[in-house]
Amino acid sequence: MNHRKTAEEILQLVGGESNVQSVIHCMTRLRFNLYDNSKADRQALEQVDGVLGSNISGSQFQLIIGNEVPKVYKEIIASSGLSESSNTQGGSKEKKNVISSIFDVISGVFTPILPAIAGAGMIKGITALLLTLGVLQDTSQTYQILTVIGDGAFYFLPILLAISAARKFGSNPYIAAAIAAAMLHPTLTAMFAEGGDISFAGLPVTIATYSSTVIPILLAIWIASYVEKWIDRITHASLKLIVVPTITLLVVVPVTLITVGPLGAILGDYLSTGMSFMFEHAGIFATILLAGTFSLIIMTGMHYAFTPIVINNIAVNGYDYIIPAMFLANFGQAGAAFAVALKSKNKKFKSLSYTTAITAVMGVTEPAMYGVNMKLKKPFVAALIGAAIGGALYGIADVKAYIIAGIVGLPGIPVLIGPEFVFALFGLLLAFVSAAVVTWILGFEDVLSPAEETTTADQNTEKEAIVTEKTSEVLASPIAGETRPLAEVSDPTFAQEIMGKGTAIFPSVGEVVSPIDGEVVTVFATKHAIGLKSSNGAEVLIHVGIDTVKLNGEHFTAHIESGVKVHKGQKLLSFDKEAIQAAGYDLITPVIITNTAEYEDITALAEGTVSTGEALLDLAVPHAASKEAS
Known part of the structure; x- marks a missing residue:
């Protein structure tokens, strides 16, 4: 590259x-x-x-x-x-929306500090392993210094987060660091340790622990960003250097100690307690679910949203269940890619699969996920199954992580050292092997080598000379609006093309017309979706909005019935755009070819604004036609 x-x-x-x-x-x-x-x-x-x-x-x-x-x-x-x-x-x-904004902040704040957390976590893991193997004694100065190196980033985590959060919120990172430093000051820590009543200017200060915490400092810096900007706006330029930081510190630190900090600490405690309660009572089912779906979470990029939960779990409870599930997800992806490497006949793709399998085992899973398993589809499903099988063992054995993982792979295994360590190792092997076996059983359509592609192209050219029927079908747009890739649809059933390939449209008008000449197969009772079949065999699903089935037909009107013949451009459905959006529903409308497997390829023809009746999708020659021709 x-x-x-x-x-x-x-x-x-x-x-x-x-x-x-x-x-x-x-x-x-x-x-x-x-x-x-x-x-x-x-x-x-x-x-x-x-x-x-x-x-x-x-x-x-x-x-x-x-x-x-x-x-x-x-x-x-x-x-x-x-x-x-x-x-x-x-x-x-x-x-x-609010949820997207929160996830965006979490991701933006934690991503820059990950190197520090990863390095410190690895040192803590290595130190724990050396202690377990008897290489070090917990009374030795070497052990104590290694512990200081590993713990430093976590004890003073609020300072790291303050700097990162300030950059995210657009405020001064050094003022933010000063706020965090005040919350961790030894004098304040000693006052909290002594207990008793503490007050500031007559107002009660609630005792709370701020070292290694996440939520209190995030709330504090969020408030500080508004305070700092407001003071900066009303202060003369000649006085800003002194006035802005002084007033910001005098306002934000006491407010944090009196209200925001304790509230954040309580929220963190409840978060960790709730997670522990779920795993202790749902046990095996919680672990299976989390391990089996974590690769999907990684696909969305929201795995960093778990970072504050993990840190709170270990800070409050001394252990965490999320990290083990992440290990299983990575080893599942590695096992599936390894099976692809064993079975593929394409030398170049075989080499890529081996390489990405090793990379996934070492803790970097996305090359295997995107470069191999998702590309072939079935291996990706096998990876999820393998991780879930490993999750069953982890649930039974109650496997936990006791240290923050720097890397969720072989180098990070020391974080799992504890009473269940043998089960932790066996679970990783089980996830890897299970994913590999399931991949082998399910099989996949191998990637062709350049020589095979040339041969196939020649064969297809001969077949095309024989085929006299229509070589493709063009689907017209059933709705006017803005086209969007399916990947942007919030429902994973459509976004991951589980229902089939196609495109999505955000409608500018509340009317759906027929994109084909053919027949109405199904009009859903709730009138939010309709299934069609063209005279050339294309099976089309038009689904107006996401989760609009919950409206039970309200704001929708159907103008046809199942079983009737329709022609291109004929009105099928109408809907009240404003009312549906006012009810809180996303109106993005997937247009799906549900018999995708019968086509060589499905290509989007429209980008940006599309009008009703304009060419939307090109459906290439069906496999069946090619076989008949041969």
């Missing part, structure tokens, strides 16, 4: 430097905050050398790169005016 060329192409295709609000990277992804996500050409980006896939999480635009992401990121910074501390004020032009 030419890192500079890849960086330049990425920067151009995300809408140019002027469209980039900020960019950071995690272990495998470039994470952009763009002013306008619609300016990013996702289809072209995914064709760039080195890009494994793309994702939009909340408002954050993500590109999956894999192991080479630090080098690509470095070239992006070098070839532009961007930096790690690029302007984070302002924001995307797109509207965000």
